[in-house]
Amino acid sequence: MAKGVKPRVKVPKTAAAGDTITIKTLISHKMESGQRKDDDGNVIPRSIINRFTCDFNGENVIDVVLEPAISTNPYLEFEAVVPEAGEFVFTWYDDDGSVYDTSKKIAIE
């Protein structure tokens, strides 16, 4: 598991049914591209978050493939329609097989 990985998510606590809300996510991760070399000239192996998904009550909201050109601490912002109260589940997939997840509940006003 890569060091210092910490997912952060911002979701409004409440919304009206049918509202479109903005979700912000950021995960601290070094996103080593695999293109760089160390002081001895050896390639530093690639280590990135390669996939991010968000699900709401079991239904997929967004599924993103991340590539090596994406910079450190990838920040993703997207919108989602909230039909009912429930829970957003966010998942990040690391190259090394680690999976990081976090979730946020949202209530209907």
Next chain:
Amino acid sequence: MKKLTGVMLASALVATPLIAEPVDDTLILNEDVTLVTRTAAPAHVADVMDEVISGWHFRGTETRAMQADDFDNPGMIFVEQAEDVWNTAEGSEGKSCASCHGASEEMAGVRPVYPKYNEAAGEVRTLEMQINDCRENRMGAEKWKYTGGDMVNMTALIASVSRGMPVNVAIDGPAQSTWEAGKDLYYTRTGQLELACASCHEQNYGNMIRADHLSQGHINGFPTYRLKNTKLNAVHARFKGCVRDTRAETFKPGSPEFVALELYVASRGNGLHVEGPSVRN
């Protein structure tokens, strides 16, 4: 008609004044706490300005918005890193910051009064000096570099828990001689360009310096996350940059000169709320 619009547009551009006054806006942190970003000048600067204005008002709309939300403020990532360090024991005594001080929130109220005269040491001390004193004498750990990453992160954590509290450094009593030394420096022109701090930040705030917008130079928002170097910047690193820009040999971060200057500059912003870590360009 097309031509006419062109002429009107051209005249509109010419009419745009070159001075860019501080923006009229209110800083509400996390849609919750309203911070004081402009207030009446403290008595000791009342003869040169009526109002003290945070650097926040001199920045663009996007930059201001970024600071208003902890999620969007990139400086908060470093605050979180410092929080981990706060709770990690280090050094020969096996102590962490938390061993003595408790939770980092307990440090609320510390940032606003620093730099502060230390009775036992008989000198004015900055927050950085106090942190290194703790590390060396209480934790038995190695001192941090004065403007290094670990240090600036820790000062950001300590500042962040005091956001919404007014800067209130003491300038009388035993601190007075240091304060006066700082005041001398503030008004001393340095370098080939012969600029004093006051040349820009007192006489020309609100005006442009090349492509940038001059603020009053308060340090209530330090450490500052700068978009230009994507990291937190310490006060003394900023002082050094300013003095360098006057084309002078600079004082060293942590030097008695910069400590005195920090006390003086902080005192000019007495009454403004602590904003650190702020976001600037």
